Amino acid sequence: MDAKAMFSFSYGLYVVSANDGENVGACLINTALQVTGDPLQVAITLNKQNHTTQVVKAAEHFTLTVVSKTADMPFIGRFGFKSSADVDKFEGITTKTSLLFDPYTPEHACAMVCCAVVNTIDLGTHVMFIGEVCDAERVSDEEPMTYAYYHSVLKGKTPPKASSYIEGEDPTKPVVPVSAPKHHFRCNICGYVYETTDEELPADFRCPVCGVGPENFTKID
Amino acid sequence: MDAKAMFSFSYGLYVVSANDGENVGACLINTALQVTGDPLQVAITLNKQNHTTQVVKAAEHFTLTVVSKTADMPFIGRFGFKSSADVDKFEGITTKTSLLFDPYTPEHACAMVCCAVVNTIDLGTHVMFIGEVCDAERVSDEEPMTYAYYHSVLKGKTPPKASSYIEGEDPTKPVVPVSAPKHHFRCNICGYVYETTDEELPADFRCPVCGVGPENFTKID
Incomplete structure (x- = not known):
């Protein structure tokens, strides 16, 4: 069995955020998808160790923004490589509030989708939330960032807590600058x-x- | 609410196939994703009306191939716009058999993943199968076909039974040939x-x- 076969699965990049009235959580995921059209339902998976997972569980709703290609590594780092338990991820950026009171940023976003959790599925290390879409809006005409673009152009890595993490393997190619005096x-x-x-x-x-x-x-x- | 916001979600393109001992089913989907790394688990969603859905249910296993950019519309049409109840989708193409006896084709494929169903979730019009990966193999070094490429380059449409179908809306741009004597x-x-x-x-x-x-x-x- 060659687990690297999983590297050819294609994904987008998304920020999941939620506010349960006491805590705010937000993190970056690649596992979000529309699962039905009528009613409009979306599935997301989150690592159980993520602070955001507990906030979504308590809030019973979440807001998803589709990250655009304009996002840079500091933006990715803000949502993908820090914990909402330690930092306010919305500090210093434009922040809006969704229909269900989740904070989200229209910066580097193509679209936002606000969902009420209708089903929670235990996947072991991760949990899947099925959400019914309550509100959806196109935020910009920017191109969506794909996970392949994140790996190949931004040279980003897959954090160990991500659904698509495979131990000891990383689809990231090493960075080899063409001319590097530094x-x-x-x-x-x-x-x-x-x-x-x-x-x-x-x-x-x-x-x-x-x-x-x-x-x-x-x-x- | 603007349901077109869902068009910015990114997907790949996959063939799901299964053999329950009596029937063979195979169809094209865009909703497949890795949901955990340890154990390696994959989620797929299928329309309840698809013949393949009944075969996966009965077989309790399925094989997924990641479709590559080399796939043309006749290949897409074979798996995406016909029913396994009417035609043998593997007729006339190279066919292999996975560890769990599902047929699959290495043609226009980047990778294959063979899964045993460990959970089935009712989503209304669709059903989600969570599969534990029993075998995985890289089939070629071709680039994976994304759903965006399928829409923009192949000018493919979203069939009404797909998870990402939205009534009256289609992300396909109309085809306008530059010079058309015909x-x-x-x-x-x-x-x-x-x-x-x-x-x-x-x-x-x-x-x-x-x-x-x-x-x-x-x-x-």
Whole structure:
């Protein structure tokens, strides 16, 4: 069996957010899909360890935004590589409120879909929420970001808590700059590449995307 | 509410096939995704009216192939616009048998994944099968076909039984040939465009992709 076969599955990239009245959760996923047209229903899967999962469970609703190709690694890092338990992911960006009071950002978004949870399915490490769409809106005409684009162009990595994570395997190709007078360090956690003239990263260096220290960086040239 | 917001969701294209010992079913879907990494589990959704759905239910296993960009409309039509109850979809193409005895074709495929059904979820018009992966193999290095590519390049349509069908709406752009000395007729069912010097289609004309007659074609120039 070759688990790498799973790398040819195609996905989009989405932000799931929810507000249960006490807590706000938001995170990045690639596993969202329309499952029926009448009624309009959407399925999403979330890792049970995610703070957002507990907030969606308590709120019984969530809002999904379709991430556009305009999103950069700091935006991806904000929603994908940090925990809502530690930081306010909507701080410093335009924030709107959906019909069911979930916060969401129209920045780097193609569309938003607001859903009421109608079914919850235990998948072991993950949980699937089936949501009935209560509101939907096109936010921009930008092209949706696909997971393949995220891997190939942004050089992003699959975090261990993602549905499509396979241990020891990553579809990310190594970054090989064409002409590099400077040194490049690649974050092992989120894939961010830092360029510097220094031979080593300083001890107090922190990844601008996911926040880890220099011990999590690999020098790639 | 603008249901067209759902058009920005990204999908791949997959063939689901199963053999329950008495019947063989195979059909094209866009709703397949990995839902957990350990154990490796995959979710698919199928319309209850599909013959393949009954075969998967009876077999309690299915095989999924990831369709590659090399697939043409006749291949798409074979699996997407006909019923396994009427035709043998594997006739005339290379056919292999998976670990759980489902037929599948390595033609126009990137990968195959063979799954045992571990959970069945009723979604109303559709049913979701959660399968645990028993075998997986990379079949070719071709690029996976995305649903966006199918719509934009192959000019394919979303059949009414698909999860992502929205009544009266279709993300397909009309086909406008740059220079057309001939006449073009577009199939309302599958989107196939037929080129001819005739002003009208003969009464015995049948769509080479989905098999419908001239009453289902619209002259587009």
